[in-house]
Amino acid sequence: MSQSKRLRIAIQKSGRLSKESQQLLKSCGVKFNVNEQRLIAHADNMPIDLLRVRDDDIPGLVMDGVVDLGIIGENVLEEEQIERQLAGKPAGCTKLRDLDFGSCRLSLAVPNEFAYKDAASLEGLRIATSYPNLLRRFMQEKGINYSDCMLKGSVEVAPRAGLSDGICDLVSTGATLEANGLYETEVIYRSMACIIQSIEEQTPEKQALIDKILSRMNGVIRARESKYILLHAPTETLDQIVALLPGAENPTVLPLNDDTNRVAIHAVSSEDLFWDTMEELTALGASSILVMPIEKMMG
Numbered sequence: 174m175s176q177s178k179r180l181r182i183a184i185q186k187s188g189r190l191s192k193e194s195q196q197l198l199k200s201c202g203v204k205f206n207v208n209e210q211r212l213i214a215h216a217d218n219m220p221i222d223l224l225r226v227r228d229d230d231i232p233g234l235v236m237d238g239v240v241d242l243g244i245i246g247e248n249v250l251e252e253e254q255i256e257r258q259l260a261g262k263p264a265g266c267t268k269l270r271d272l273d274f275g276s277c278r279l280s281l282a283v284p285n286e287f288a289y290k291d292a293a294s295l296e297g298l299r300i301a302t303s304y305p306n307l308l309r310r311f312m313q314e315k316g317i318n319y320s321d322c323m324l325k326g327s328v329e330v331a332p333r334a335g336l337s338d339g340i341c342d343l344v345s346t347g348a349t350l351e352a353n354g355l356y357e358t359e360v361i362y363r364s365m366a367c368i369i370q371s372i373e374e375q376t377p378e379k380q381a382l383i384d385k386i387l388s389r390m391n392g393v394i395r396a397r398e399s400k401y402i403l404l405h406a407p408t409e410t411l412d413q414i415v416a417l418l419p420g421a422e423n424p425t426v427l428p429l430n431d432d433t434n435r436v437a438i439h440a441v442s443s444e445d446l447f448w449d450t451m452e453e454l455t456a457l458g459a460s461s462i463l464v465m466p467i468e469k470m471m472g
């Protein structure tokens with residue numbers, strides 16, 4: 174069991190996940206100030222300590238029970254899990270939920286002049302990557318022999334530098350690949366950020382705090398994905414209009430002053446309302462359409 178009476182949460186110190194991890198915890202009511210020089214940030218209003226570390230270290234810290242929770246990309250989690258299974262080290266942890274950020278994919282990419290047909294085009298070649306285990310699993314499934322070149326960063330420059338024939342690295346918009354004269358040929362893993370818990374037994378107090386944070390996180394993420402919609406609708410097209418609102422259950426329908434042919438609709442939609450739908454709504458006679466963000470949700 175983690176020795177500390179306070180709940181320990183590991184988050185990325187600086188990088189793609191750090192701001193959003195901090196923001197998510199703040200939205201769950203955890204109050205803390207980060208001092209860039211310090212590894213630990215203590216929450217002021219709850220028995221929670223945040224450990225700010227390199228993202229690569231987060232899965233191991235959770236799997237060894239050094240911290241109770243960690244916010245991490247699934248790509249790093251899966252890579253560490255394979256690594257530890259091979260080394261016979263503890264690799265257990267529980268994924269509590271996917272988060273709504275850090276979406277990216279681990280892909281194979283080759284120089285623009287490379288005539289790639291399928292994964293077999295890489296037979297006998299060298300691939301640079303920071304994810305040797307995920308790459309090996311993919312290549313073994315395809316039965317392709319290759320050699321790897323392990324790089325912790327700047328993987329995209331490897332082919333130009335003559336270090337490898339292709340790469341296996343994270344892609345989001347594809348801008349980094351393009352800037353380095355590479356193109357994506359195969360997605361080998363799709364990833365999101367997630368929150369994981371150590372499998373060590375928790376004290377009832379700490380488990381209750383984990384459950385509280387998770388329940389708040391569910392509310393914050395559900396609210397971020399939802400919209401509050403207000404509009405006026407002709408009574409004759411009311412059913413069609415309600416059917417167009419994405420995931421809106423039991424909308425409130427209210428009468429309008431001095432207008433018996435129209436009603437006001439208030440609805441919580443589980444998704445954003447896109448311009449196309451707004452145009453379809455107006456074509457059905459809807460007016461005064463307002464789409465508003467929701468800050469918190471519960472129950």
Ligand SMILES: Nc1ncnc2c1ncn2[C@@H]1O[C@H](COP(=O)(O)OP(=O)(O)OP(=O)(O)O)[C@@H](O)[C@H]1O
Nearest residue numbers: 185188189190227228229246249275276277343345
């Ligand atoms: N372009 C991207 N768009 C969205 N998410 C990304 C992107 N690149 C990486 N990620 C996600 O964010 C995680 C952290 O990426 P980052 O580039 O900050 O890692 P790093 O350089 O290894 O950081 P550290 O210094 O902590 O080791 C990745 O493991 C992945 O899950």
Ligand SMILES: O=P(O)(O)OC[C@H]1O[C@H](OP(=O)(O)OP(=O)(O)O)[C@H](O)[C@@H]1O
Nearest residue numbers: 189326327343344345346347348349350
């Ligand atoms: O497809 P794109 O939108 O261009 O994103 C992909 C890039 O993002 C990540 O690096 P990051 O920018 O986080 O910097 P790093 O190389 O220092 O980790 C990843 O390692 C790629 O290099």
Ligand SMILES: [Mg+2]
Nearest residue numbers: 227228229230
């Ligand atoms: Mg890292």
